[in-house]
């Protein structure tokens with residue numbers, strides 16, 4: 001079903017805030033390379049997130065912690081070369097902003113200068129407020145990330161739903177308000193109860209983009225490799241698979257192998 005929406009030539013951080021005000025939902029997907037970013041941007045996506053989930057889906061690490069700032073910049077450069085319309089947000093990776101605001105600003109500046117990304121994303125609330133402030137003061141737009149914050153996975157211990165208890169829900173609401181007050185242009189809310197996510201979205205003027213946060217928020221984000229069914233061992237309830245590329249690609253690769261072995265490929269028309 002196609003949904004009526006304003007025809008933005010280029011999406012900016014301002015467009016996203018306007019979309020929320022106009023009740024238009026925001027669609028965000030991850031990309032880490034040129035080809036995928038080109039396809040996603042051509043499809044009309046609002047935001048591409050160069051997520052540190054690249055650590056999992058591109059590099060095969062168990063967590064997002066190992067990916068480096070240099071690697072994130074490399075992925076972001078490839079994405080930026082591909083896009084014409086969408087906003088590109090780049091995750092500041094673990095270990096590049098937690099120690100102090102000066103380090104955080106240095107990392108954000110490197111991302112903006114070396115990749116051409118349009119904004120950065122950071123995980124956390126009150127604990128990183130000075131770093132967020134410093135980055136915003138330098139004119140760099142910041143997207144927050146609350147709820148399940150994968151860079152803190154060893155503190156949480158599991159990837160289960162966050163903020164089910166009152167104390168954590170209260171802190172999350174306070175953090176969301178704080179991020180808005182500091183000047184963040186949007187917040188990702190990951191894996192929290194739908195009712196709480198709606199409450200947070202309703203209390204803010206900046207958009208809340210959910211992943212596993214129900215449909216009462218202002219937009220949705222998925223990891224592209226998951227929604228395309230390229231990863232098939234990851235099956236959270238919130239994940240809708242739009243394709244089964246793992247099986248589709250396996251079939252194509254097997255066919256290629258058979259064709260090569262049987263001398264079916266290349267045929268007369270496929271050679272010079």
Ligand code: KIV
Pocket residue numbers: 030049050051052053054091188190211221223
């Ligand atoms: O890194 C990432 O892909 C993310 C999304 C899950 C929001 O942060």
